Amino acid sequence: MSTEAAEDIAEIERQIKVKGDEIRVLKEQGTEKSDLAPHIEELLALKAKIPPTPEEEAKAKAKKEKEEKKKAQKQKQQPQKKKQQQQAELSETELRDVRLAKAQAMRDAGLEPYQYSYDPTHSAGELQSLYEGKLEGGEEDEDSMVKVAGRIMTKRGFGKLSFFTLQDESGTIQLQMEKKRLGESFKDLKAYVDSGDIIGAQGSIRRTDKGELSVYCTEWTMLTKSTLPLPDKYHGLTDISKRYRSRHLDLIVNPSVRDTFIKRAQITSSLRRQLDDLNFLEIETPVLHAVSGGAEAKPFETHHNSMDMDLTLRIATELHLKRLIIGGFPRVYELGRIFRNEGISTRHNPEFTSVEIYQAYADYEDMMDLTEQLVCGMAKSIGDTLELPYGEHTISLERPWKRITMHDAVREYIPDFDFESLDPSDPNSVIEARNAAKNAGVPKVDELPTVGDILNACFEELCEPNLIQPTFIIDYPVEVSPLAKPHRSKPGLVERFELFATGRELANSFSELTDPVDQRVRFEAQAEKKAAGDEEACDVDEEFLVALEQGMPPTGGLGIGIDRLVMLLTNAPSIRDVIAFPLLKGDAS
Missing domain, CATH: 3.30.930.10 (Bira Bifunctional Protein; Domain 2)
Incomplete structure (x- = not known):
């Protein structure tokens, strides 16, 4: 930089300092924002005259590239999000038709959507237990090769990368699916697999950067194409009667x-x-x-x-x-x-x-x-x-x-009457027993013919609910x-x-x-x-x-x-x- 240019920059920096001090004084005096605006514009114009340093240029370039990359990724994901939104708006009948069409498309492509068998080597629970406390974030057990099978509960896609949550009888484990690992089958994965499908997956064990234990898949197999969607995670199976009536869904979505x-x-x-x-x-x-x-x-x-x-x-x-x-x-x-x-x-x-x-x-x-x-x-x-x-x-x-006779249990609630002292053969005993029961609030005793029946009614009404x-x-x-x-x-x-x-x-x-x-x-x-x-x-x-x-x-x-x-x-x-x-x-x- 020439001496003349350096002097120019020094003069601009002096003007910036003067204008900055002026703005601070105006703010302390309570000047309105509208009155401050021309002074702030003048300050920004002065700052713009100073050329950026190489470090500032590199930082600005990196920021711009990051924003452009983010924008491109967002534009790429928009069709997928739009597709998901459109699917969410479909009726159950329409979703079923879409899934049946996928099953047929698989057959047309020479793929069987309803396999006959699969031989998993581990359950999700076994893998979670086996790798508890092992592998740092981002670390892979390259010597491992496991096969798991289960139902896809959730799926998340990020272009050439997808994460599925697979559930079997023992729990859940994440599947990490990448195009660079799966090759052409990654395209089929995105085209055919929905939540609720039952799939098999093979790969090594890896812990993601966020610490989630995952099967880092090298291949996958559709085992059963689900033609009906799973209920919404938060709102789809809260009706108690529907839970009992659709117990298969209740078991799928409620581990408890x-x-x-x-x-x-x-x-x-x-x-x-x-x-x-x-x-x-x-x-x-x-x-x-x-x-x-x-x-x-x-x-x-x-x-x-x-x-x-x-x-x-x-x-x-x-x-x-x-x-x-x-x-x-x-x-x-x-x-x-x-x-x-x-x-x-x-x-x-x-x-x-x-x-x-x-x-x-x-x-x-x-x-x-x-x-x-x-x-x-x-x-x-x-x-x-x-x-x-x-x-x-x-x-x-x-x-x-605890062991207690029925007579003693009832006596705790009707202490002023002793059923045990009554003579069951005396008709007056039945009358006395009925009166005692009525006074204690026991219903429907008029139709009971014996002291024993009345005693049992008193027990069921007064005692039974309190035996915790x-x-x-x-x-x-x-x-x-x-x-x-x-x-x-x-x-x-x-x-x-x-x-x-x-x-x-x-x-x-x-x-x-x-x-x-x-x-x-x-x-x-x-x-x-x-x-x-x-x-x-x-x-x-x-x-x-x-x-x-x-x-x-x-x-x-x-x-x-x-x-x-x-x-x-x-x-x-x-x-x-x-x-x-x-x-x-x-x-x-």
């Missing part, structure tokens, strides 16, 4: 739902293992019954055409399992489906799962110990603690559990327990317990009735109730009575509702959350 059914399987497996280890034998009994029995419930009715027989679906497995005890099997059980034609609620489904267990030479005390053992074992099969969250409560399964921690309610009235042995020391009661927790019944058990004469009397009393219009009363099962005449050893019996137990162990608020396909009303749509 899959986890519940995995735990359910682990729970039932644990139950079977425990019983097998205790030398119980699982034997299947009929689902179709000629005579409904084993519980008080309204059955589903059907008809066998070729035999011209009216039949019912079983409401319990009890009577057939007891006949096995009579036949010489000392320990038997059955884990299976039960059908009761009753209402639907958060704790009732007409088709449900129970286990019934019978042990010769045992009584209901033994069954209480067995119940604690089995439930704790099932809890430990899915976790390492017996302290379980359930809603707003923490449930402790630590043994032993595991509690055995023992010694029930004989009127509500037609298959239980009379209590050995308490007239009018039977040796029976029910297990309650979170305000729900989980299990039911008896010292089983082995006297055939007493059993016939109780069956006939049930038949009279049924003839009078009680749809839940059971019939007289003559085949069972004949078997009982042959002699049944002292026996303890136990039934556990598996669905409700799974609700407790998985913190599920509704029975529908733990039944894969609960019964629902027909969908009007």
Whole structure:
């Protein structure tokens, strides 16, 4: 730079300083922005006269190139974004047509959109575990070569680079797809693959610059082309009824739902293992019954055409399992489906799962110990603690559990009346019991014929909802327990317990009735109730009575509702959350 030029620049810099000082004074004096504008324009004009330094020129050039590159990339992505926006605006029927067209295009190109098999080497969960704490951002395990398969949950495209989230039964892993690695198949990837498709992918393991573990793909294979889109991640499957009705979608988009059914399987497996280890034998009994029995419930009715027989679906497995005890099997059980034609609620489904267990030479005390053992074992099969969250409560399964008679439980809520002191044979006792129940707010007691029935109604209304921690309610009235042995020391009661927790019944058990004469009397009393219009009363099962005449050893019996137990162990608020396909009303749509 010449001396003259340097002097010119020095003069301009002096003028810039003077003008800058002038502007600062004007600002301190509170000059309006509109009045300042000419002075600022003059200052900028002076600064523009100074040529940039080489460093400033390089910086300005780099900034310009970056802006031009960004602009070009944005223009390139606009058609893709426009295409995605257009697809998002399509109806489900139109989207299905688009996807079917892609499947046909694949066939036309010699590619099969519905493969027969694929052999993955790892699951997503295995890879996440294997590489936990390994590989820095941007680092690749070049010696690795893995194959994974699963459903594409999300996809993001950036020109010659795409990232997919692949989900399998164990979790998710990212797929990194680059044109330079995939070659011509990258074009097919962009043309044919949508979220919801099931694909296989092979490649090395790499951690992206942002730290995401990825399969750095060298090849991919369409395994199943999905013709329907997945629901929107945030809004598409929030309707509770739709979740139950479309359980397959619920399982795809809600990992917690899959986890519940995995735990359910682990729970039932644990139950079977425990019983097998205790030398119980699982034997299947009929689902179709000629005579409904084993519980008080309204059955589903059907008809066998070729035999011209009216039949019912079983409401319990009890009577057939007891006949096995009579036949010489000392320990038997059955884990299976039960059908009761009753209402639907958060704790009732007409088709449900129970286990019934019978042990010769045992009584209901033994069954209480067995119940604690089995439930704790099932809890430990899915976790390492017996302290379980359930809603707003923490449930402790630590043994032993509380045991209280039904009389004592009701006395806690009606302390000024003692049901136990009443004489069940005295008609005045029924009147007194009804009055006490009405005063306590128990509904519909006028239609109940006995003290035992009224006591049971008081328990169900006042006590049952408040039994949050595991509690055995023992010694029930004989009127509500037609298959239980009379209590050995308490007239009018039977040796029976029910297990309650979170305000729900989980299990039911008896010292089983082995006297055939007493059993016939109780069956006939049930038949009279049924003839009078009680749809839940059971019939007289003559085949069972004949078997009982042959002699049944002292026996303890136990039934556990598996669905409700799974609700407790998985913190599920509704029975529908733990039944894969609960019964629902027909969908009007």
